[in-house]
Amino acid sequence: MASSDPPGRLVSQAAPAEALMQRLAEQFDRASASAVFGEPVTRDGITVVPVAEVGFGFAGSAGSESVAVGAHAGGGGARARARGYIEIKDGTATYKPLRAPWVHVAVPLAALVAGAVAPVLVRRLAKHRGR
Numbered sequence: 001m002a003s004s005d006p007p008g009r010l011v012s013q014a015a016p017a018e019a020l021m022q023r024l025a026e027q028f029d030r031a032s033a034s035a036v037f038g039e040p041v042t043r044d045g046i047t048v049v050p051v052a053e054v055g056f057g058f059a060g061s062a063g064s065e066s067v068a069v070g071a072h073a074g075g076g077g078a079r080a081r082a083r084g085y086i087e088i089k090d091g092t093a094t095y096k097p098l099r100a101p102w103v104h105v106a107v108p109l110a111a112l113v114a115g116a117v118a119p120v121l122v123r124r125l126a127k128h129r130g131r
Helices: 014-030 034-037 101-130
Strands: 008-012 041-043 046-061 066-068 071-088 092-097
Touching: none
Parallel strands: none
Antiparallel strands: 008 066, 041 046, 046 071, 071 092
16 A cells, blocks of 8 residues: 555555465474474484474454455464474384373373272272162
């Protein structure tokens, strides 16, 4: 829009939408596993390739097909999480997932609690049915 256009004049959404799409395309180019976690590493005949989960979310609002200047809004975000790595050794690729450390504690702890509580519950249930 030229600077001589009066404020509040209705304009097409094409120019702002095109600019937004250009900025989003630039962001997508930067969001990759190598950008987040680094390039694959080779040492002693073993190559390690990082594996990441990258997610995006976007929202925008402009009202109708033509809107007053400045009457549009939008936002977005991205996240990246390490999921594991691929180890390439002797021509064989193996995926190695990264697990949260609490899983190694929570699962055995839950099994221990269930094993301790189950006999008590069984005795109470048997006593309740016997009445």
